[in-house]
Amino acid sequence: MLYFSKLRIFSVIIFTLILSYFTISNFFKIDDNFFSKNIKLGLDLQGGSYLLLEIDNKPVITQKLQNKVMELKNFFKDKNIITRNYTVDDNSIIFDTTPDKSDELNNILDDDESEINQYYQQYKSHEFDFVKDQDSFKLTLSKYGLVLLKNASLDQAIEIVRRRVDEVGTNEPNILKRGNDRILVELPGLDNPGRIKSLLGKTANLTFQFITQNTEESFGTEKLDFEDGSENAIVSKRIILSGDNLVDAKPSMNSQTNETVVSFTLDRVGAKKFGKATSTGVGKRLAIILDGKIISAPSVREPIIGGSGQISGNFTFQSATDLALLLRSGALPAPLNIIEERTVGPDLGQDSIDAGIMSLIIGFILVVLFMIYKYRVFGVIANLALISNLFLLVGVLTLFEATLTLPGIAGIILTVGMAVDANVLIFERIKEEIKSERNPIIAFDSGYTKSRTTILDANITTLIAAVILFFMGSGPIKGFSITLGVGILTTLFSVYFIARLFTAFYVIKNKEKESLI
Amino acid sequence: MREISFNKFYKSFNILSIVLIIASLILLALKGLNYGVDFKGGTLIELRTDLNSANIKKIRDSFSQLNLGDVSVKNFGNDTDFIIKFEKQNSNDPKFIDNIKTKLSGSIGTVDFRRVENVGPKVSAELLQSGVIAIALSLAAMLLYIWIRFEWQFSLGAIVALFHDVIITLGVFSLFSLEINLSIVAAVLTIVGYSMNDTVVIFDRVRENLRKFSDIKIFELTNISINQTLSRTIITSATTLLALLSIFIFGGEILKGFSLAMILGVIFGTYSSIYIANPILVVLKVSQRTIVKEDKD
Numbered sequence: 001m002l003y004f005s006k007l008r009i010f011s012v013i014i015f016t017l018i019l020s021y022f023t024i025s026n027f028f029k030i031d032d033n034f035f036s037k038n039i040k041l042g043l044d045l046q047g048g049s050y051l052l053l054e055i056d057n058k059p060v061i062t063q064k065l066q067n068k069v070m071e072l073k074n075f076f077k078d079k080n081i082i083t084r085n086y087t088v089d090d091n092s093i094i095f096d097t098t099p100d101k102s103d104e105l106n107n108i109l110d111d112d113e114s115e116i117n118q119y120y121q122q123y124k125s126h127e128f129d130f131v132k133d134q135d136s137f138k139l140t141l142s143k144y145g146l147v148l149l150k151n152a153s154l155d156q157a158i159e160i161v162r163r164r165v166d167e168v169g170t171n172e173p174n175i176l177k178r179g180n181d182r183i184l185v186e187l188p189g190l191d192n193p194g195r196i197k198s199l200l201g202k203t204a205n206l207t208f209q210f211i212t213q214n215t216e217e218s219f220g221t222e223k224l225d226f227e228d229g230s231e232n233a234i235v236s237k238r239i240i241l242s243g244d245n246l247v248d249a250k251p252s253m254n255s256q257t258n259e260t261v262v263s264f265t266l267d268r269v270g271a272k273k274f275g276k277a278t279s280t281g282v283g284k285r286l287a288i289i290l291d292g293k294i295i296s297a298p299s300v301r302e303p304i305i306g307g308s309g310q311i312s313g314n315f316t317f318q319s320a321t322d323l324a325l326l327l328r329s330g331a332l333p334a335p336l337n338i339i340e341e342r343t344v345g346p347d348l349g350q351d352s353i354d355a356g357i358m359s360l361i362i363g364f365i366l367v368v369l370f371m372i373y374k375y376r377v378f379g380v381i382a383n384l385a386l387i388s389n390l391f392l393l394v395g396v397l398t399l400f401e402a403t404l405t406l407p408g409i410a411g412i413i414l415t416v417g418m419a420v421d422a423n424v425l426i427f428e429r430i431k432e433e434i435k436s437e438r439n440p441i442i443a444f445d446s447g448y449t450k451s452r453t454t455i456l457d458a459n460i461t462t463l464i465a466a467v468i469l470f471f472m473g474s475g476p477i478k479g480f481s482i483t484l485g486v487g488i489l490t491t492l493f494s495v496y497f498i499a500r501l502f503t504a505f506y507v508i509k510n511k512e513k514e515s516l517i
Numbered sequence: 518m519r520e521i522s523f524n525k526f527y528k529s530f531n532i533l534s535i536v537l538i539i540a541s542l543i544l545l546a547l548k549g550l551n552y553g554v555d556f557k558g559g560t561l562i563e564l565r566t567d568l569n570s571a572n573i574k575k576i577r578d579s580f581s582q583l584n585l586g587d588v589s590v591k592n593f594g595n596d597t598d599f600i601i602k603f604e605k606q607n608s609n610d611p612k613f614i615d616n617i618k619t620k621l622s623g624s625i626g627t628v629d630f631r632r633v634e635n636v637g638p639k640v641s642a643e644l645l646q647s648g649v650i651a652i653a654l655s656l657a658a659m660l661l662y663i664w665i666r667f668e669w670q671f672s673l674g675a676i677v678a679l680f681h682d683v684i685i686t687l688g689v690f691s692l693f694s695l696e697i698n699l700s701i702v703a704a705v706l707t708i709v710g711y712s713m714n715d716t717v718v719i720f721d722r723v724r725e726n727l728r729k730f731s732d733i734k735i736f737e738l739t740n741i742s743i744n745q746t747l748s749r750t751i752i753t754s755a756t757t758l759l760a761l762l763s764i765f766i767f768g769g770e771i772l773k774g775f776s777l778a779m780i781l782g783v784i785f786g787t788y789s790s791i792y793i794a795n796p797i798l799v800v801l802k803v804s805q806r807t808i809v810k811e812d813k814d
Contacts, residue, residue, distance in 0.1 A: 044771075052640065198611035338609050339637035348563065348631040355769030363763030367756045374752060407700055410764055410772055414707065414779070417760025421753040425718065428749045454721040457666060458714040464658045465710030469703060472651035474644070477703045484707065 002445050002504040012497045016388055019395025026398055039398050042405035043186060044476050045353050047346030049193040051185040052178065053161070053200060053336040058090070060153045060334045061141065065093050068128070068139070075116050081105055092140040102135045109137070119145065150180045153333040158183055161336070163329035164199050183336070191345045195322075203291050203335050204326040206243035208274070209235045211285040211297055227293045227313065235287045235294070240277040245270025249327035251320035254310060260320045261310040264327060271307025279303035288313070290323070342475075356409035363413045364390075371420055375427060377506065378517055382423040385499035389419050392490040397483065405479030415487030421458065422495040425451045430517055440511050444503065455495075463488050521747070523791055524740040527799065530792040534681060541688025548691050553698035554634050556648070558641035559604040560585075562617070563632035566597050571625045576601070579624040583617060594770040598631070606635050648702040652683070655706050659713050667720060668807055674797035675716045678789040682712045686781045700775040708782030711757070715750065715790040722746050723798065724808055731805045739795040754787045 026038055043050050065088045072095070076083045081104065086095045097105050109130050112120045119127035127145035131138045141149065158175060161183055165173045174186035185200070187193060211233045217223045225232045249264040266274055278286070278300050287297040288311050296313035315323065368386065371379035393412060397404065430447030437443040466485035473481055510516060554561045566576075573590055576599055580588040585603040593600040607613045614633055621628050636644075659679060663672045683705055690697060722742040730738065743750075758780060765776040 054639075192615070194611045194615050197609075201609060201611060337637075338635075340640045341633065341635040343630075343633040345629065345631045347629075352769055352771060355767060355772075359763045359767035359772075362767055363760040366759040366763060370752075370756055370759060406769075406771060407703060407775065410768065410775060413760050413764050413768075414757070417757035418711070418753070420756050421714075421749075424749050424752045424756075428746070428752075432745070454718055457717045457721060461659060461662065461713035461717060462707075462710035464662060465655050465706045468651055468655045468658060469706050472647050472654065473703065474647075474699070477699050480700075480703050 002441060002448070002500070002507060004501055004504060008497075009501065012501060016392065016498065019399070020388070020391040021395070022398040023391045023394040026394070037398050037401055039394070040401055040403045041349075041353075042403045042408070042476060042479055043188060043342070043349075044344050044406045045349045045356075045404065046188055047191060047344050047349035048186065048188040049190045049196070049343040050341065050475065051187070051193060051197070051200070051338055052340035053183045053185065054339045055150075055154055055157050055181045055183070055333075056335045056337055057150055057153055057181060058334070060149060061091060061146075062088070064141070064149055065091075069093055069095075072116070072139075076105070079108070092138055094136065094138050096136050099135050102132070105137065106132050109139075123148070147180060154180060154183070156333045157336065160330050160332050161185065161200060164325065165196065167325045167329055168196060168199065170196070182339075189346065191343065193341065193343055197338060197341075199322060199326065200336055201338065202326055202332075204243065204329075204331045205289075205291050206246070206327060206331070207239045207289045208241040208277075209237070209239055209287050209289060210277075210281055211235050211287050224287070224289060224292060224294050226297075227290070227295050233285075233287060233294060233297060235289070240286070241266070241270055241274050243327055243331050245273070246327050249324040251315070251317060251324050252310075254312065257312070259312055260315040260317050261312045262315065262320050262324045262327070263310045264308060264324075266307045266309075268307070271305070274307070274309070275303055275305035279305070295323075352406045353409075356406060356413075360409065360413050360416070364416050367416055367420060375517070378423075378427050378503070381499050381502045381506065382420055382427070384502055385423060385494040386416065386419055388498050389487075389490050389494035390416070392494060393483065393487050396486050396490060402482050402486075403479055404483075405476035407476045408479030408483045411480045411483030411487060415483065415491065418462070419487065419491040419494070422455045422491060423499055425455055425458075426495070426499075427517060434517065440507055440516050444507050444516075448500065455492075459488050459492060520740070520744045522740060523743050523795075524736055524799075527792065527796040530788075531796055534685075534789070534793060537685050537688070538681060541684050541691070544688050544691040545684075548694075550687065550691055550697045551694045552645070553696040554602060554606075554636045554641070555698045556641050556645040557604070558606060558636050558638040559602060560606045560636075561632070561634040562601045562614075562630055563593060564599055564601065564621075565629045565631055566599070567626050571597075571599075571628075573599070575625055579621055582624070583620060585617075598770070606637060644699065648699070651702060652705055652709070655709050656680075656683075659709060663713070663717070666717075667724070668803075670798060670801040670803045670807060671720050671724070673801070674794040675713060675720065677797055678716050678786075678793040679709055679712050681789045681793050682708055682782055682785040685785050686778060689781055690778070695777070696774055698774065700772070701778050704775045704778035704782065707779060708786060711783055712786035712789060715753075715786050716794045718749065719743060719746050719790050719795065723795070723803075727803070727805050727808050735803050736799050739798055743791055743795060750787060750790070754783055757783050 022037060025036065069086050069088060072093070073083065073086070081101045082098050083095050086093065108114050108116060111117065117126060123144060125144045126142050128139045129142045130140070154177060158177060162175050165175065165185065165187070170187050171189045176184045178184050187196060190196065212221050212235065214221060214234050217234060220237050221234050222237055223232055223234050245266050247265050247267045249262055252261055252263045254261045281300050282302065283300065285297045285299050287294045289295070295311060298312065311323070368383045371382050373379070375382060390412070393415065426447055429451040430444055433443040433447045433450070434440065437446065463485060466481045466488065469481035470478060470485065507516065573592060577588065577590045580590065580601060580603070585605045588601060588603040591600045592598070614630070618628065618630060656676070656679060660672060660676055663675050686705065686708060690701070719742055722745055723739060726738050726742050733741070761776050761780045761783065764772050765780060768776060
């Protein structure tokens with residue numbers, strides 16, 4: 001165990017130097033791409049905001065079911081099958097047919113090749129499960145149908161969230177999918193997420209609908225409140241124009257009224273629709289509706305055919321800017337709820353870094369002094385291994401651009417405390433061996449050999465804990481498991497290659513000495 | 518070095534441990550654990566006030582006027598820092614935190630919100646669940662590992678020692694109403710690793726000695742093995758505790774609970790390797806036959 005080939009010595013040195021280089025590179029700015037890797041600081045250290053959003057898919061599912069109802073109605077009408085009494089609830093469609101056609105209808109719904117089951121041809125499974133009860137049918141979204149629907153709406157929502165966050169212009173935001181109905185948004189450096197939250201909390205469904213003369217709600221109309229809560233109005237359900245037709249929106253000043261407004265530009269289809277509706281509706285009030293609330297309802301004085309217009313509604317410059325931003329980035333497919341928020345101010349982050357580094361330095365010094373006190377020369381060797389262990393550990397974290405969190409720093413300090421264990425096991429074993437073996441080289445050799453299984457056993461148990469923590473833990477805790485786990489690997493390397501190398505040099509040089517250890 | 522007769526005290530310490538475990542279980546059952554916002558849901562605000570402009574009472578009064586339900590206010594580290602916790606959480610309302618801040622500034626002057634955590638009920642339930650699963654999984658993984666590496670008598674000893682450490686550590690947390698949050702779960706898992714590590718070192722030696730000496734009874738043999746590994750046990754616990762104490766004292770308030778749990782865990786882990794794991798080998802009458810059978814397989 002004490003013999004090292006020249007090649008091995010060389011590789012150990014090179015390996016250690018490369019990783020140490022990455023460690024040191026954290027403290028300097030290097031321009032080259034490959035060599036300018038840095039440990040990323042977690043939000044708890046650099047300050048910032050962590051938001052977990054959950055998408056509320058109910059409206060998407062309802063929309064899907066309503067579309068399906070239309071599809072079924074038309075499809076069976078073409079096939080001369082009478083269907084009636086359609087009802088839609090939270091997750092299913094129920095309808096009846098006539099007794100003579102119910103078996104035929106059953107077969108059509110069951111048929112993989114049927115046009116009504118287009119989904120099957122693409123995904124080899126049914127989008128809807130159905131139950132037949134005499135002449136009544138109940139269709140429910142199948143597991144796969146639901147997953148596909150949720151994924152599609154999540155993908156769309158992520159895209160919109162990204163656009164909105166980008167428009168606000170925060171520093172390197174991180175937007176990730178979590179499961180099939182959640183989005184994680186990390187906003188480094190942001191200490192008050194209020195504005196982002198209010199932007200992400202809005203679906204931003206914009207529609208233009210005419211206000212009717214009726215005073216009561218009736219078929220085809222709905223009663224909506226004004227945004228400021230002052231009054232309400234009955235509007236027609238017919239949508240003249242929706243936010244989808246907008247190509248641009250920006251805040252501006254109306255020079256006549258001296259009001260802040262949001263001016264928008266429509267695409268060609270939108271401009272045509274808008275022109276037609278406003279020319280037939282001169283004199284009527286056109287309600288501008290955002291997420292079910294009327295922002296304003298100006299009267300149409302003349303046809304608007306240019307494809308652009310203005311939205312007024314008691315805006316401040318800030319609220320106009322935000323509305324324009326929402327309209328530019330598009331509507332979310334479904335509302336998002338913020339179910340978890342963690343925000344750390346930048347000065348607390350810096351305090352945490354300072355405290356972490358302080359306790360690392362003090363813990364390190366204490367351990368180093370203790371080892372020298374206990375083992376003298378071999379304490380120095382163990383300490384050299386400990387220092388290189390730190391360099392290796394930070395180097396590996398840098399190389400993989402891992403995220404360092406406050407618990408992660410705790411993991412590094414803990415590694416400092418536990419890393420000496422392997423060397424202690426070896427040294428204690430050597431002490432025992434030397435009692436019965438006169439030749440120090442053989443004693444050292446068997447000390448290393450006999451302690452090996454114990455060291456492996458002992459480290460694997462901690463490694464198991466770290467791996468489980470990595471897979472089960474979230475955020476900062478993941479950071480802890482990474483440093484703990486990588487720390488074990490670098491510890492083993494530093495003990496078996498670096499400390500052993502120094503030990504070998506020392507023992508071979510001083511083999512004539514009495515009481516080596 | 519003179520040999521210490523650890524085995525003389527097996528019985529008395531076993532009784533002590535059983536008493537501690539029962540006490541901990543009773544505490545856990547009756548008093549329960551003080552879950553933080555991670556596991557209970559709610560809002561946590563760490564705030565810093567201007568020097569001398571506020572005290573706990575003043576802050577508690579201002580918060581109780583905000584209709585947030587049960588509010589807990591604690592000093593955090595120094596006189597100007599406070600941790601405020603309440604169950605109400607409304608992360609969907611973007612103005613929720615800003616409103617609290619504005620109202621507070623009115624009553625106690627400028628406040629700086631250094632940290633805000635807002636965890637909904639769904640997420641906290643999931644975090645608690647995954648924390649429990651993580652601890653259960655790691656215990657199972659340890660059991661599996663040690664079952665592969667050792668004979669069943671050893672596995673049983675190690676696992677009992679492990680449960681002993683985890684239960685008593687949680688018992689201490691319950692007794693002093695210390696907060697259980699995500700980092701405590703990490704600490705418990707690390708304790709599991711450390712306790713196992715410590716036990717395995719002694720067990721390796723017991724097994725080695727069993728092969729060497731056929732005429733020494735297990736009662737004596739465990740004592741010999743404990744003594745042979747004693748200086749390692751002391752040195753490793755000492756360096757680990759030095760590192761942990763350094764985190765506890767200098768690492769800032771956020772890591773206090775984590776490092777305290779680890780310190781307790783290291784102390785109990787070291788103790789249990791000697792006084793729980795080994796006596797179990799004695800009780801199970803482990804002898805050379807136990808491992809010879811294994812070697813033949």
